[in-house]
Amino acid sequence: MKAARLPVLLLGLVILAAIVGPMLLPWRHDAIDWNAVRVPPGSPGHPLGTDMVGRDLLARSLAGTRITLLVAAAAAGVSLLIGVAWGAVAGWKGGRTDEAMMRIVDGLYALPFMFVVILLMVLFGRSILLVFLGIGAVEWLTMARVVRGQVLALRERPFVLAAEAAGARAPAIMIGHILPNLAGIAIAYLLLTIPQVVMIESFLSFLGLGVQEPLTSLGILVKEGADDMDVAPHALLLPGGILVTILICLTLIGEDLRDRLA
Secondary structure (H helix, E strand, C coil): CHHHHHHHHHHHHHHHHHHHHHHHCCCCCCCCCCCCCCCCCCECCECCCECCCCCEHHHHHHHHHHHHHHHHHHHHHHHHHHHHHHHHHHHHHCHHHHHHHHHHHHHHHCCCHHHHHHHHHHHHCCCHHHHHHHHHHCCCHHHHHHHHHHHHHHCCCHHHHHHHHCCCCHHHHHHHHHHHHHHHHHHHHHHHHHHHHHHHHHHHHHHCCCCCCCCCCHHHHHHHHHHCCCCCCHHHHHHHHHHHHHHHHHHHHHHHHHHHHC
């Protein structure tokens, strides 16, 4: 776990700053300072400057980080629930049931997921609830495959065969023996799913189809920074740097955990 210490530390600092930071700042992320419109970093009261309408960039970056992480965690949770349930049933049932369920997974892999999420946004609105439900509902396929493979291997283990011989029912075996033994690998792949979810949420917000004002996210901030990059490059570098740091840290932590548990 030594290789993951620095990513864990950096990610912990980002999360802590996103939670505690807004409480310590004099400006809310949506408050407008009409006397400080698009001021550079280091200005009085605005250490990292303001945007084109006078909103504090530090406050908006911290608030955007918090929203992005919340959406990513919620969407990953939805993905975990669907993926574990689908993969566990397919692996336990086997035979034609397994074949049919996994062919459905293969078919869903061929769908343009981004188009599906965008279609959901257009049909049902752009609420933050729908954002993480929609993302989670299309990011469970890899989890389902991983869980299915683990269940297929575990169901032949002696402790599972002994439980079956003792008359234990399938739900009891699944809850008491199968799920605890695949929890580690499921968590490892969950950590690898979160960076994908972060990227999708940021892309949707960049397009204006994700989180909506007065809330903000890293995707929205990157879009606003890109629009002002020629006159205020720091407005892009700050949220962009936070986004890249989160993605790299989560990927390194997930890969390290996967290698240890595989």
